[in-house]
Amino acid sequence: xxxxxxxxxxxxxxxxxxxxxxxxxxxxxxxxxxxxxxxxxxxxxxxxxxxxxxxxxxxxxxxxxxxxxxxxxxxxxxxxxxxxxxxxxxxxxxxxxxxxxxxxxxxxxxx
Numbered sequence: 001x002x003x004x005x006x007x008x009x010x011x012x013x014x015x016x017x018x019x020x021x022x023x024x025x026x027x028x029x030x031x032x033x034x035x036x037x038x039x040x041x042x043x044x045x046x047x048x049x050x051x052x053x054x055x056x057x058x059x060x061x062x063x064x065x066x067x068x069x070x071x072x073x074x075x076x077x078x079x080x081x082x083x084x085x086x087x088x089x090x091x092x093x094x095x096x097x098x099x100x101x102x103x104x105x106x107x108x109x110x111x
Contacts, residue, residue, distance in 0.1 A: 006086045013075045027080050034073040041066040 004012075017024050025033070041063070046052045048060045078085045104110055 006089065007084075009071075010075055010079055010085060013072060014079050017076065017079075024076060024080050027077060030073055030076050030080065034070065034077065037066060037069040037073055041070060 024030070044060050044063050044066060047054045047058065048063070054060070075085065077083075078088075
């Protein structure tokens with residue numbers, strides 16, 4: 001399998017939505033779905049890495065799938081709102097690199 005770029009992911013999701021998915025859900029619906037998916041990931045994380053335990057019928061087998069669901073819906077929102085995620089992430093890394101150039105190095109809590 002080839003590496004998937006963020007740009008190609010946005011294109012692939014858009015193509016899937018327009019063929020198999022018929023059309024995008026509204027932005028508000030997708031925002032709500034994103035929140036729901038983050039909650040599902042949080043449940044697994046709390047049980048696998050936190051103090052909670054899995055219920056009898058639960059497992060952590062869906063950890064990767066829940067992360068993928070979050071990315072999927074986030075890509076849908078980016079496509080719907082005209083956000084180029086590649087550009088946005090590059091700009092975000094640059095912003096953090098300037099803003100936090102010494103912040104974490106000087107943080108006593110991280111030593």
